Amino acid sequence: MSYFCGTDIIEVERVKKAILSTPGFKEKIFTPLEIEYADKKSDVTRFTHYAGRFAAKEAIYKSLSKIDNTVSLSEIEILNDITNKNRPVVNILKPNINEMQKENKLTIDVSISHIKDYATANAICYLN
Numbered sequence: 001m002s003y004f005c006g007t008d009i010i011e012v013e014r015v016k017k018a019i020l021s022t023p024g025f026k027e028k029i030f031t032p033l034e035i036e037y038a039d040k041k042s043d044v045t046r047f048t049h050y051a052g053r054f055a056a057k058e059a060i061y062k063s064l065s066k067i068d069n070t071v072s073l074s075e076i077e078i079l080n081d082i083t084n085k086n087r088p089v090v091n092i093l094k095p096n097i098n099e100m101q102k103e104n105k106l107t108i109d110v111s112i113s114h115i116k117d118y119a120t121a122n123a124i125c126y127l128n
């Protein structure tokens, strides 16, 4: 088994500014289900959830880069598993990697944390 890790930290304000001032940024980076998740949150916490997802995408990108460094941030989807206490789960929307996930050849795990000004994430991927 081989495993690779990745980490990222980001200022919530940077993500907020990009979403509010760059037309199309939100839809370019986040999937419809991620947008639905963050936009359900209050005006106060919405951008911390976006920033957490952004950090998670970058951490996953880093952990995956030895296996495939052509995955784009929009192809990295982070959802919350309501059947498992909202734990984040990762779907890679790029077909070859998605296939590896479905066949249990590749496992990706991520952990996200955020406070008012910063969001951080750590990811690990295993080639089984």
Ligand SMILES: CC(C)(COP(=O)(O)OP(=O)(O)OC[C@H]1O[C@@H](n2cnc3c(N)ncnc32)[C@H](O)[C@@H]1OP(=O)(O)O)[C@@H](O)C(=O)NCCC(=O)NCCS
Pocket: 048, 049, 050, 052, 053, 080, 084, 085, 086, 087, 088, 111, 112, 113, 114, 115
């Ligand atoms: C789930 C929990 C660990 C989140 O911790 P937190 O400090 O409130 O929040 P953080 O900013 O560190 O983490 C938030 C992220 O954790 C992730 N998360 C949520 N539930 C999770 C779970 N059950 N397992 C792993 N990760 C989880 C999510 O990705 C979430 O971000 P998102 O909603 O933007 O996707 C916390 O709410 C909890 O239930 N703790 C259990 C112990 C407890 O009761 N502590 C209170 C003692 S006073």
